[in-house]
Amino acid sequence: MADVTIEQLADDMFELVSSSAGQKKLKAGDLTKAMKEKYGDVPRADTKAAIKSLIDSGRCVYGYFGGSSIEMPRVEGSANE
Amino acid sequence: MADDLKTPLLDELEKGPWPSFVTDIKSCADKSEMCRDLLGQLEKSYEDKRGYWKHGGLVGVMGYGGGVIGRYSALPEEFPGVSHFHTVRVNQPSGWFYTTSALREILDIWEEHGSGLTNMHGSTGDMVLLGTRTEELEPIFRALTEKGWDLGGSGSDLRTPSCCVGPARCENACFDTLAVTYDLTKSYQDELHRPMFNYKYKIKASGCPNDCTAAIARSDMGLIGIWKDDIKVDQAKFAEFVDKGMDIQGAVVDLCPTSCISVDGKEITIDNSNCVKCMHCINRLPGALAVGDDKGFAVTLGAKAPIVEGALFGSVIIPFMKCEDNDFEELHDLIERIWEFWDEYGTARERIGEFIERISLATFLEGVGLEASPKMVKAPRDNPYIFYEEYYEEEGASASEE
Numbered sequence: 001m002a003d004v005t006i007e008q009l010a011d012d013m014f015e016l017v018s019s020s021a022g023q024k025k026l027k028a029g030d031l032t033k034a035m036k037e038k039y040g041d042v043p044r045a046d047t048k049a050a051i052k053s054l055i056d057s058g059r060c061v062y063g064y065f066g067g068s069s070i071e072m073p074r075v076e077g078s079a080n081e
Numbered sequence: 082m083a084d085d086l087k088t089p090l091l092d093e094l095e096k097g098p099w100p101s102f103v104t105d106i107k108s109c110a111d112k113s114e115m116c117r118d119l120l121g122q123l124e125k126s127y128e129d130k131r132g133y134w135k136h137g138g139l140v141g142v143m144g145y146g147g148g149v150i151g152r153y154s155a156l157p158e159e160f161p162g163v164s165h166f167h168t169v170r171v172n173q174p175s176g177w178f179y180t181t182s183a184l185r186e187i188l189d190i191w192e193e194h195g196s197g198l199t200n201m202h203g204s205t206g207d208m209v210l211l212g213t214r215t216e217e218l219e220p221i222f223r224a225l226t227e228k229g230w231d232l233g234g235s236g237s238d239l240r241t242p243s244c245c246v247g248p249a250r251c252e253n254a255c256f257d258t259l260a261v262t263y264d265l266t267k268s269y270q271d272e273l274h275r276p277m278f279n280y281k282y283k284i285k286a287s288g289c290p291n292d293c294t295a296a297i298a299r300s301d302m303g304l305i306g307i308w309k310d311d312i313k314v315d316q317a318k319f320a321e322f323v324d325k326g327m328d329i330q331g332a333v334v335d336l337c338p339t340s341c342i343s344v345d346g347k348e349i350t351i352d353n354s355n356c357v358k359c360m361h362c363i364n365r366l367p368g369a370l371a372v373g374d375d376k377g378f379a380v381t382l383g384a385k386a387p388i389v390e391g392a393l394f395g396s397v398i399i400p401f402m403k404c405e406d407n408d409f410e411e412l413h414d415l416i417e418r419i420w421e422f423w424d425e426y427g428t429a430r431e432r433i434g435e436f437i438e439r440i441s442l443a444t445f446l447e448g449v450g451l452e453a454s455p456k457m458v459k460a461p462r463d464n465p466y467i468f469y470e471e472y473y474e475e476e477g478a479s480a481s482e483e
Contacts, residue, residue, distance in 0.1 A: 067430045076139045078138075
């Protein structure tokens with residue numbers, strides 16, 4: 001397993017979310033699997049912590065459209081003033 | 082309600098013999114623009130035969146991915162009071178026990194920051210606070226958490242675990258449903274607030290096969306109390322029922338699904354080797370009959386309502402689990418193995434029941450490390466009862482405990 005920090009995981013996940021914005025909604029599981037593909041057997045606790053830091057820092061937000069996803073913060077189309 | 086708001090179609094819903102949500106909303110319409118416009122928009126929906134709500138998928142509080150369901154009006158100019166009408170789910174106490182002061186606390190917060198309308202309770206068990214604006218969400222969350230409350234689950238997360246009143250008020254409880262619900266809620270805070278699953282995962286705990294939370298039909302994982310040994314009989318109490326003139330034959334004996342009850346005068350006999358623990362006789366003869374002493378719970382998996390695919394009943398995957406001294410470590414271990422396997426191989430919006438149907442029960446059991454057993458009854462009709470041969474080695478005699 002590669003030696004990867006939670007901050008690095010969070011940055012990689014952020015890159016995935018931002019590059020998929022408008023094309024594909026990524027779930028927490030998608031991000032976790034992508035990190036495993038990139039770094040090998042990353043502990044689940046680390047990927048959870050990375051997602052937590054992404055959300056708590058405000059870099060990403062949770063969305064729900066049928067299923068939950070992790071998305072870039074934005075004003076959604078349905079929102080009223 | 083102000084006279085200028087006419088709601089002839091909604092008024093029809095007040096005419097039946099049952100309490101009407103329309104009446105409740107009307108009672109608040111004079112003091113709340115939100116309630117008034119809710120009636121107006123609903124009436125228009127009925128007139129036009131279409132809904133006017135828009136989904137708000139990004140609405141929530143900082144750090145949480147669940148607990149708020151976003152709604153916007155599609156007619157904000159016509160009904161500005163419901164331009165935003167988000168729902169907040171509040172994690173209910175185990176068994177829905179409240180003090181009146183706790184309820185006032187919630188309602189005071191809600192009247193200050195929302196419509197004041199509530200739904201007690203939603204199908205997952207939460208207190209549902211109906212209707213607020215986006216800018217009020219953080220203040221509501223802060224006010225609730227300052228008083229020790231928390232939001233419940235929504236989205237692809239662990240939904241708020243719920244349970245029956247259990248041993249607090251029910252002599253049939255075969256395990257401490259309140260304790261397990263509290264334990265799971267506290268242990269899985271991340272899973273509850275930070276959606277990380279393929280789809281929702283509901284856990285309900287019922288203390289006995291009466292299944293007052295309908296866990297067998299409405300929870301991805303049901304914990305249903307069961308006992309392995311004989312029904313306990315108090316013949317003196319049974320005689321009191323006979324003396325009071327109860328129709329024992331019609332109300333109890335003839336309704337036993339396996340005809341395993343016989344009555345001779347004031348004495349009742351139960352052939353426990355044929356009893357399926359349906360609870361009917363125990364329910365009809367409280368005090369005279371009671372659940373046995375070797376108590377625990379069965380774990381069912383896979384029930385769901387027909388949202389993406391058809392409805393499913395839960396199937397027994399753990400026929401009997403003991404939890405002495407409320408030690409739930411074995412249950413935690415099982416839950417985490419299930420989540421890990423489902424997370425790895427499940428698809429988007431695939432409930433655990435659908436996942437098992439797709440990959441087969443045998444593959445699932447192997448994946449989560451469980452030995453297949455004939456006791457794993459598929460979708461039992463009404464209770465998860467399994468025959469335990471250690472109690473019935475010889476006809477009419479109970480064998481020793483495990």
